[in-house]
Amino acid sequence: MPSPVLNDKRWSIDLEKRIQEAHTVDPQVYARRYAFKPDSGKELFVIDTPPPYPSGTWHIGAVAQYSMIDVIARSQRLLGKEVFFPWGVDRNGINIEFTVEKNTKRKMKTYDRAEFIDMCRETIETFTQAMRKTAKRVGLSCDYEREYLTDSPEYRTVTQSIFIELFKNGAIIEDLRPNIYDPVEGTTIADAEVERLSRKTRLVDIAWTCDDGTEIVISTTRPELICACGVVAVHPDDERYTHLVGKTIELPMPVEGRSTSVQVMTHNSVKSDFGSGVLMVCSFGDQNDVAVFRELGLTPFQAIDLDGKLTEIAGPFAGMKVIDARNAAIEYLEEQGKLVNVVEREQEIPVSERGKNPVEIILLKEWYVRQTHAQDRIREHLEDMEFHPPRNKQFLLDWMDNISIDWPISRRRWYHTEIPIWYSEDGEKIIVPPSGTYVQPWREGPPQDSQVLDRTTRELLGIFADMESELGRIVGEEKVFDTWMDSSNSNLFVSGYLNHPEVFERAFPTALRPQGKEIVRTWLYYTLLKSNLLLDKPGFKHVWIDGLGMDPWGRKMSKSLGNGIDADSVLECGAGGRTGSWKVKGPDKTVSLRANKIGSECFRLWKACDAQVGDDFHINPEEIEKKYFGVLTKLFNVARFASQFEIPENLDTNPGNLAVEDRWILAEFDATMDTVRQSWEKLDIYTATQALKTFGTGVLPSHYLEMVKSRLYDGDMSAAWTLHRIVRDFMSAFTPVCPFFTHHISETLYNRSAVDIDAFPETADASVALGTEGGDHLRNLSNLLQTFNGDTWNTKKEQGISLNQPISGLVIPEELSEFTAILTRMHHLE
């Protein structure tokens, strides 16, 4: 008997790793396969890869999502597109600042700014390396040579240039507005960065006195803010207080430099059933206060400063931290006999997402991207974008419905892109660098060819070199951008904006934005906003929004729950014969999970066909192995079986003398391949993979191979041609999901790697293709054929005969008369 060309007895993790290493060993080969070649003449397909944020370990759910982005990248190459699958790393931001602060046990602002920035860069570099290793291990076919870092001068230049562009066209403005502020980290944050935490707070009832002597009780959790009270409000329908409306009411605490009383007015937002039904409105206790101040046209007070301490209007409490001032205020009120009641209760308070610090709303002069006016236009652009799955578009629409204020983009942090502005001494003119230059105004002066603009009208006044003498002492902006200001340029950057205009022309709108649903309101929304404000275009052709990777019980993985599963442990499971085991805290008890072999190919296969895109998915290594490693084993063995038979010289040309069963399986294969091709075109990974799996582990081995085995052993070249043609094309179509597996098989058997195929395989036998009469006829017999085989196996089993023993008395159905010869031979019918 001939021996198989595929040496290994079965697919293994060590084999997978060997193939993977060989795959990346030659940079030129790698580049030929995966580098972006915009001049190849093919249609461009640029993927706006989510640049991961390096922070120790990479979340396994994100790794799973990325592997699916890779499936899309590879499937688009298979369809003949020129794919740019960039590898970017998001390195700006407060996370890395926190890491350095934690490592050195020193707050950022105690450092020299330049020194701190260097420390951040060094620290993040080590994380970046680890992340790239995982990316390669899971098989991402990114163009790593063109790696971009969002903290590189090249990337930051784009951010700064876009800012200047938007400032000039009026989409970015500077204004004094109430801002959400994190006093501990000392920076403004956006709406999207606020979350809520449940904490114990004291709700205090305070007695206030009106000018007519009436005493009323007001409940509040923020007594320290009485000094910033602008108005006392009751609901217009609340008859208990009608008589008080318009009266003046005395503040129950001493204040400095402001009136000691306020008016009682009505407002619809007051909840009559909360406390006494009377509300003190302070600048600013919460977002509602902001709205009331705006609607009633009141001038806000600055009660809290940038350090989170009360200002001088707080009189005796000035200079105290908010929490100390609160305690002191309660004590004071008690002494004065104005404290009616105190209740301790659970309340959800707004905190910053990163630092978990209670946030304050304070008045600050900041930079804003105007966005409320752009919503309708963005909606129009959305019509031209295809969402996968369509229902996940709703996350975006809901968020857009809630947008009521502009986007504050300036932050008082350091490891971010600098706002590229200098101010003239009189503060009336600003200096901005020329497009394409990266500047750091906190430590350098403007380039000579910078432009001087009027700060309010944005009118161009001249060139810096000519005007330097009349500007006085120039001050560089110290503030930086919100990191989303960087991230939301990613599609522009990877498509060639500014750096490669001729590519950008063809590549924008960017072909694909793949991402998780948890960052729809930030990354996706801000990107679309930018593309709209800058170019008035939709940002993408396709938006692909995947669900989140959850623990085996469907809960979010988190350190505190102890239910995390490390990505590397899954990818390395089985390497060197080492099994994997995981201790995961379940809802009731800690569960031990075990698996012998997983690896990248099995992991990818699992993600590709375990659930449709967009749904949250449960990650359980035990199940991944149980359900999908067998699929790989099966497919490998089909190929290994085939590999022992002669491979016809010309697999591309149909020999023309095929037996009916050969033509039948080719008819079935053509239908499968048609589904696969269409699914790859629609970015439908699930359907494509399911179709391949069903064919490759089902009808092909169970029915066709059983049928033609004896012909193959007899050296029948028609059967060999059919089988090899199918195996070869199958590997090509399957390569997006399991690139190393298919690479190995196709290279070993056919001297041509499946990963190099850049045209979807053509029909092997045109006479049985989808839509032909001959093909339909054969496909219609499939069920009957498979049922007959099943019945025959069953009958043998019932009669206690082994499958290769002859059997008599079975009748082949009339419709299958064409198959009489082969079925008789297959089952040893007598």
Add this chain to the structure above:
RNA sequence: GGGCUCGUGGUCUAGGGGUUAUGAUGUCGCCUUCACAUGGCGAAGAUCGAGAGUUCGAUUCUCUCCGAGCCCA
């Protein structure tokens, strides 16, 4: 409190106004059969979360409730 998802054999999952409700895994039974026992063949296993409504007909559409998750206030 509001919004959006999701609830289908033990477990995971497909589907969708009329189907014997898909597939996998697990369970059980049989089979060393010349690619594969990390396998093959077969069997059992689901009142499609609960209730009401629309309909000739609902697991599918609508509503209410229950449960899970995410997001927001």
